[in-house]
Amino acid sequence: MPDALPSLSPQDALVAVMVAVSASDEEIRTSELVAIERIVNHLPVFADYDADRIGTIARTVFALFEEEDGIEALFGLVRDSLPQAMSETAYALACDVAAADGLLNQPELRMLEETRIELGLDRLHAAAIERGARARHMVLPA
Template identity: 40%
Template sequence: MPLPTVHDAIIYLMVITSASDRDMTDDELARIGEVVKSWPVFTDFDRDKLVEVAQRCQELLHREGGLKAVLKDATRAIPSRLHDTAYAAAFEVAAVDLEMRMEEVRILQMLRGSLDLDPLTCTAIERAAKARHRMLT
């Protein structure tokens, strides 16, 4: 099977993060849409294909060894200069409700390892995302 495109791979990481607790919430799905719509890395992505890409990821996840295979292929498809961007996109989805479930924490640990990101970079990405999602009340 061919590697996903870079866009598809980043979307896969967001879907994996959202689906980690087996409950893709409306807020998480909306955040994926917002990231695809507003982040410069997706400038030349056809937004009409977002649902198709997310569904393809879900299908791949349901195969034997699905999570590991999707994670491996996505990591290979994303250039190293975009590894921090990919992690930031995935963390955006996890941070949308400001509550980390154990499944999300585990997926994020796997992503950090697969993307070979240093702890300080991850901490900076995580703090920035949490700050963006805070509310007054």
């Protein structure tokens, strides 16, 4: 990774958080990629966003994950780029991506916790966001 980190738009920062949660378990599932694409294609915050940037942002996240302090650098970029008012949105999108495949494993749970802390979200608000993601991704019992 070059010494100079790229600057991110607020939408790039949202994508970076989603990609980071998806990649946290070292296995990006198709359902998670589809969730990211669906979110970018449908949410108003991405109305003027160039979806072709997803690949560039994903490569940046992957490169940062290879660095010793890459996660800290990633969250530094996110904090610098994302208005505080969008922190709950970022966390909600991260939760939706994590829940998209129906599996929440320890690396994803740790990344969600780290995201919550880095974004400065209150635990109670985060729990409400998590509960909403869980409700949106429930499946009917067999």
